[in-house]
Amino acid sequence: MGLLDTLFGRNRSSAPVARDRLQILLAHERAGTDGQESELLNTLHSEILEVIKKHIPVDQDKVQIKVDRGTSVSMLEIDIEVPALEKKKLREGR
Structure with a gap:
């Protein structure tokens, strides 16, 4: 149904798109050289x-x-140190 979704404008959320991109990148990484x-x-x-x-x-x-x-x-491992955010900023959306 990918073609129909594209034609009729059904938008995918960012999570599946990001997952698909990472899968493609990892597939290329497996086949690639060290450089x-x-x-x-x-x-x-x-x-x-x-x-x-x-x-x-x-x-x-x-x-x-x-x-x-x-x-x-x-396996792709990502470690990000996130600073403590104030509760007020979180409620405001930033």
């Missing part, structure tokens, strides 16, 4: 950081992204 892997991790790092910074303040030095390879599965 390509480094470039992929840099791209993932910057894109994920930009999305998160839209919602909360993030110190770029406190973000770590790592890919662990298994025999049949690769």
Whole structure:
């Protein structure tokens, strides 16, 4: 139904879109060489950081992204230190 959804304007939420993009990137990462892997991790790092910074303040030095390879599965691990937010800011949406 992907074509019908596209034609008739049914919008997907951002979570499935982000998941699909990560799956594609991980598939390319599995097939890539070390140079390509480094470039992929840099791209993932910057894109994920930009999305998160839209919602909360993030110190770029406190973000770590790592890919662990298994025999049949690769795992993308993202560690982000989120500063404590005031309750008032959370209620206001920022």
